[in-house]
Amino acid sequence: MFGQHEAQLKYALHIVNLAAAGDFEARMTNISAKGTLGELMNSINDLIDRCDAYVRESAACMEHVAENQYYRQIIETSMLGAFLSGSRKVNGALGHIKGKVGEFGDVANDFEKIVCDVVDTVASASTELNSSSETMTRIAGDTTQQATLVAAAAEEASSNVETVSAASEELTASIRQITDQVSHASKLANEASLDSNAVASQIGDLRQASELIVNAVNLINDIADQTNMLALNATIEAARAGAAGKGFAVVANEVKALAQQTSQATEQIGHYVHSIQDATRATVEGVEKISSKVREIDQANGAITAAVEEQSAATSEIARNIVQASAGTTEVSQNISNVTMAAQETGGAAGEVNGAAAELATQSETLRTVVDRFLEAVRKVV
Numbered sequence: 001m002f003g004q005h006e007a008q009l010k011y012a013l014h015i016v017n018l019a020a021a022g023d024f025e026a027r028m029t030n031i032s033a034k035g036t037l038g039e040l041m042n043s044i045n046d047l048i049d050r051c052d053a054y055v056r057e058s059a060a061c062m063e064h065v066a067e068n069q070y071y072r073q074i075i076e077t078s079m080l081g082a083f084l085s086g087s088r089k090v091n092g093a094l095g096h097i098k099g100k101v102g103e104f105g106d107v108a109n110d111f112e113k114i115v116c117d118v119v120d121t122v123a124s125a126s127t128e129l130n131s132s133s134e135t136m137t138r139i140a141g142d143t144t145q146q147a148t149l150v151a152a153a154a155e156e157a158s159s160n161v162e163t164v165s166a167a168s169e170e171l172t173a174s175i176r177q178i179t180d181q182v183s184h185a186s187k188l189a190n191e192a193s194l195d196s197n198a199v200a201s202q203i204g205d206l207r208q209a210s211e212l213i214v215n216a217v218n219l220i221n222d223i224a225d226q227t228n229m230l231a232l233n234a235t236i237e238a239a240r241a242g243a244a245g246k247g248f249a250v251v252a253n254e255v256k257a258l259a260q261q262t263s264q265a266t267e268q269i270g271h272y273v274h275s276i277q278d279a280t281r282a283t284v285e286g287v288e289k290i291s292s293k294v295r296e297i298d299q300a301n302g303a304i305t306a307a308v309e310e311q312s313a314a315t316s317e318i319a320r321n322i323v324q325a326s327a328g329t330t331e332v333s334q335n336i337s338n339v340t341m342a343a344q345e346t347g348g349a350a351g352e353v354n355g356a357a358a359e360l361a362t363q364s365e366t367l368r369t370v371v372d373r374f375l376e377a378v379r380k381v382v
Contacts, residue, residue: 008033012041015048024052054083058090070098108378112371119368126361133354140347147340151333158329165326168319172312179305179312186301193291193298200291207280213273217266224262231256 011028018026027048031041057074064072073094074087234252238245 005033005037008037008041012044016044019044019048019051024048024055050078050080050083053078054087057087061090061094065094065097068101070094070101104378108375112375115367115371119364119371122360122364122367126357126364129357129360130354133350133357136350136353137347140343140350143343144340144347147336147343151336151340155333158326158333162326165319165323168315172315172319176312179309183305186298186305190298193295197291200288207277210273210277210280214270214277217269217273221263221266221270224259224266228256228259228263231259 015026015028028041028045031038033041054074061072061074064070073091076084076087076091079087231252235249235256238249238252241248
């Protein structure tokens, strides 16, 4: 039945086997058969052409996909049936993959940007944290040093306050002594004033007595003068009487002598009385001066007493301030101790922060390296 076409059929079978083996270069050439056999041979060539075109288009498409290029699609112009359906599915899948890969690339880029920003922020923060920790350490050291100096100053101030307190107590005691002495001096001045007044009164009495003595002396002197005149008259009368008046003359001479002696005595008494009066006047003037000085002393004592009272009040205020200052210095010392402890704790915390900052910087660099590797791997896929 196929005797005359057996050779051509075997040839067609050979080409079909080659195509089935994946050789799409094989074609049936020099087709001379007519009719159904000729159509079969041409159809075999058409089938191989379509399979070859589909395979070539698919291979070209996949080669671009292998290079992360998704724009190369299967040309659907000559595709029919299942080839066209498969081409459309492949092209649709390529478009979908292209979109997903693009989205993934955008996500990767966004991820890279975000992670890089985060890494940069972390790195910057770690740098600033390191700088801040160093500043904290330096400030803590300075604070500790200053706190030590302030503590020493507070201790010295406390010592000075104690010294001033002791001095104020001594000053208070001295003021009390001065007050007592001034009070005693004022009392003595008052007593001296009273005594001087009494002396002045007595001197006044003495002046009056001396004046009375002067009056008495004057009277005696007048009497002596009159007696002398009477004796003189008696002597004259005795001389006139002659021998009978001799005895009377002797008596008259005696009376005259006594009158002269009395006059001389009264004159001396007058001198004495004048001396007493001069001394009395000088004494009165001295007593008045003493009284004036006593009054001045009393006024000065009053001023000293007022000044001492003011000084005592000021000293009391100083003592109160010293007590407050002592309490303040004690509180300052306690606060300085707390500040020193806080500064030491701050220094320790700053050291820990510095270590954490260094670890954070290391982790940020590690994260950057890991992200770079990840993105490099992603971009190889994309």
